[in-house]
Amino acid sequence: MKLKSVSYFIIAIVLVAGGSLLATKGKDAVSKAENRKQAVLEVEQKTVIYDKNPGTIVNILATVGDSVKQGDPLFKVRFAEGGEAEVSAPADGSVSQIAVKAGDRVAQGLPVAIVQKNAYYADFYVQEGQIQKLKAGQSVSIHFPYTEHSAEVDGVVTTVATAPQFANLRMTRERGQADISMYAVRIAIDANAALLPGMTAEVDLDEIVD
Numbered sequence: 001m002k003l004k005s006v007s008y009f010i011i012a013i014v015l016v017a018g019g020s021l022l023a024t025k026g027k028d029a030v031s032k033a034e035n036r037k038q039a040v041l042e043v044e045q046k047t048v049i050y051d052k053n054p055g056t057i058v059n060i061l062a063t064v065g066d067s068v069k070q071g072d073p074l075f076k077v078r079f080a081e082g083g084e085a086e087v088s089a090p091a092d093g094s095v096s097q098i099a100v101k102a103g104d105r106v107a108q109g110l111p112v113a114i115v116q117k118n119a120y121y122a123d124f125y126v127q128e129g130q131i132q133k134l135k136a137g138q139s140v141s142i143h144f145p146y147t148e149h150s151a152e153v154d155g156v157v158t159t160v161a162t163a164p165q166f167a168n169l170r171m172t173r174e175r176g177q178a179d180i181s182m183y184a185v186r187i188a189i190d191a192n193a194a195l196l197p198g199m200t201a202e203v204d205l206d207e208i209v210d
Contacts, residue, residue, distance in 0.1 A: 035130065035205040039122040041144075041189070043197040046090045048074065048113040050106045055079040057104045061086070062113075066095045074098075074113055077106060093117040120189040121158070122201040125182040133208045134160055134185050142189055143202040151194050155187040155203075 059076040062068060073086040074095070089095075097114040106112060122142070126134065134140070134157050144151040164181035187203070189195070 037124045037203045039124045039201050041122050041199045041201045044117040044119045046115045047111050050110045050112050053079045054107045057100050057102050062095050064095050089115050091117050118191040122187050124185045126185050128181045130205050131183045155189045158188045159186045
């Protein structure tokens with residue numbers, strides 16, 4: 001009878017220890033998941049605003065998809081009072097949209113094209129307990145987990161919000177416990193042939209040492 005009681009006692013200890021281990025592993029898994037932040041890769045775009053005298057488009061010098069350098073001519077315009085001028089690309093990149101055609105009249109303030117710059121960025125939201133790890137100008141590794149070879153590139157923190165954007169609801173809430181404040185962090189990423197706007201970008205905060 002004593003032997004059976006001892007056996008039950010040992011089994012109970014094993015079950016409690018096993019449950020504690022699973023709970024610890026579970027917490028570790030949750031912690032790791034919380035420290036892997038994901039965002040959507042975005043691309044910077046520059047709208048070309050016509051800022052010269054009123055005139056007429058006489059020649060389109062670029063097409064959608066063309067690579068351009070800052071200062072490259074996009075259009076040629078003939079002014080109403082005579083004379084001509086060119087409208088130039090405002091930044092390095094590629095032409096993503098042309099909003100006018102030859103013969104169109106243009107006036108100051110009219111958007112005439114969009115140039116997609118050779119610069120990507122991603123906005124991550126980081127909880128208050130981790131925000132001190134990130135500072136403007138800091139280099140961080142950016143993972144792209146769903147690309148063919150799980151690409152990894154360098155990024156640079158450009159801005160860190162000084163106030164929280166929203167509160168993230170806790171998975172469990174005890175009485176009086178506040179939700180977690182989330183801060184926006186923008187990370188700049190150089191254009192890369194393997195990357196496309198809309199891809200999932202990921203930062204692992206466990207890789208960043210204070």
